[in-house]
Amino acid sequence: MQIGNQAFTAVQGEDVAFLGTRPIPAKPYYDPDWFEMEREAVFRRSWMHIGHVCELPESGSFIRRELEVLNASLLIVRGKDGQLRAFHNVCTHRGTQLVEEAQGKRPTFSCPYHMWTFGGDGALLSAPDFESFGLDKKDCALKQVALDVCAGMIFVHLGNNPPPLREWLGDLADQMETLPVARATTFSEYSYNIAANWKLTYDNFQENYHLRFIHPRSGRSACGPDNPFGYPKEYAFHDPHRTQTIWTNPDPQPTETIATAFARLAPRAMAEGLMEAPHGRKYFALFPSFFMLGTPLQNFVHVVYPISATQSRGVIRLYWVGEDANASERFGREAVMGVAREVHSEDIAVIEAGQRGLSSGALEHIHFQTQEALCRHLFNMVEAAVNAYRAEQTA
Amino acid sequence: MSLPAGFETLEPFVVTWVAHSASKRDALRTFQSAESRQAFYDAMKPLLVPALERLDTVPLAVHSVEENRLMLLTLSFAHVALAVEVQGPDETKHGINRQRLPISRAPADI
Known part of the structure; x- marks a missing residue:
């Protein structure tokens, strides 16, 4: 299929047949029954992104993260030895959650209930009247969760015998290491709660078919006469992950203030060598629910965290290398965060409208066209994982 | 004067548009009237680049109180410019959706 004139050719149907x-x-x-299977088949068997190393700069730094899909509260800590570890945020005495704060810095973690106290390495250090339990402290350490880092991003795996993270990511790992996120020291963040299934939510962000209808103003720069839908140049599949290479509009016509904002971020990006980004036009879609756009001036990560079959939570971060160098950079970062949020704000309502329609049960099937190939690939990957899980359960 | 010399025309906007977090600046964009947004936009737009160039001469950590106010006005302008330049007549509807994506962190707030 040819879109417009010779300047842009969309991905062909046979390429994704x-x-x-x-x-x-x-x-x-x-x-809900399908979602219950996804919890175990997809999310317990996948590495999931939950933070960035810049959030844990020093020994004793910690963050708490909730993974509702696995009913888990996690405590990620940088220990005295500088190592990052993840634990269930659960006292091994009687299960009380240890930490309420979302982040902070502490040398030890004491349970508020009976003051069992743990070190940053998870070891039980002390417990009042401990001799009355007849236990050995080494058997009472916090329950550890597999953690690994790629491109500065922290991933956890709550299943048994997880593959090494870099093996899971394949050649995408080295590509992501070239992006600003790998050297980020700070970030902007916004989030949303949405009454929609995680796949429906995620799919919205891996197809451009809707851009001209839902983002007629904020998405104007992503479309042009050559490519009126703003379709990507290329799709690539790295099971279970996938990528798309976004099209570069030769005449994006940003507003004057948006152009000023991006221009104010360029000096740092050039000085840091970030502009020569071989993967800077790539949209990384890591299974199951992680996105990252690697552009040098607007490197953002967007993760959709499932809560139930029809409820999800999205967290979007824009990662920055270095603290604000001057007023221009501070202005640019605030404005560029606003540009991304401008687009995301417009998606929520239409995704929820889709969920209401699907939840009505009116449809037996939905349809994906060639340019929604990434949505089809996600479903194929999820279905394969669920079918494998079912087969194991019945074997 | 509450702003550095050369930016006197922005004085009437200090009371309303100086806010100390990205979340509050976004709320100003949402809850100020269209007339208020437009008036601030019209006054600030020709002074944005001069303001940044003036502020860039001083490290952020040692900005004076007056310079910090001007910095915060430029940050509010970052939000208001999106309302005026991008959303235009759709801004009211967009604001309703935007409130569902609260900003929890921005480098300027740290």
């Missing part, structure tokens, strides 16, 4: 063309069943996008 291996994904199939079947209608996709609608039920997995709202069915």
Whole structure:
């Protein structure tokens, strides 16, 4: 299919034919029973992104993260030895959650209930009247969770025998290491709660078919006469992950203030060598629910965290290398965060409208076209994982 | 004067548009009237680049109180410019959706 004149050619149907063309069943996008299987088949068997090393700069730094999909509260700590570790935020005495604060710095963690006190390495250091338990302290350490880092980003895995993170990421790991996020020291953040299934939410952000209809103003620069839908140049599949290479509009016509904002971020990016980014036009979609756009001046990460079959939470961060150098950079970062949030704000309502329609049960199937190939690939990957899990359960 | 010399025309906007977090600056954009946004935009736009150039001559950590106020006005302008230049007549509807994405952190707030 040719879109517009010769300047842009969209990805052809035959390029993604291996994904199939079947209608996709609608039920997995709202069915609680399917979601219960996804918890174990998808999320307990995947590395999940939960933070960045810049949040834990010193020994004793900690963050607490909630992973509702696995009913887990996690405590991520930088220990005295400088190592990052993740633990269940659960006292090994009687299960009380140890930490309420979202982040902070402490040498030890004491349970508020009976004052069992743990070190940054998870070891039980002290417990009142401990001799009355008849236990050995070494058997009472916090329950550890697999943690690894790629490109400065912290990932955890709550399943058994996880593969090494870099093996899970494949060649995308080295590509992500070239992006600003790998050297980030600070970030901007906003989030949302949405009454929608995690796949439906995520799919919105991996297709551009909707851009001209939902983002007629904020998405104007992403479309042009050559490419009126703003379709990507390329899709690539790295099972279970996928990427798209975004199209560069030769005449984006940003507003004057947006142009000023990006220009104010360019000196740092040039000085840091960030502009020569071989993967800077790539959208990384890591299974199951992680996105990252690697552009040098607006490197953002967006993770959709499932809560239930029809509830999710999204967290978006824009990562920055170095603290604000001057007023221009401070202005640029505030404005560029606003530009990204401007677009994301427009998506929430239409995703929820889609969920209401699907949850009504009116449809047996939904449909993906060639330019929604990434949505199809996600479903294929999820379905394969659920089917494998089902087979194990019945074996 | 509460702002550095050369930016006197922005004095009437200090009371309303100086806010100390990105979240509050976004709320100003949302809850100020269209007329208030436009008036601030019209006054600030021609002074944005001069303000940044003036502020860039001094490290952020040693900005005077007056310079910090001017900095915060430029940050509020970052939000208001999106309302005026991008959303235009759709700003009211957009504001309703935007409130669902609260800003929890920005480098300027730290």
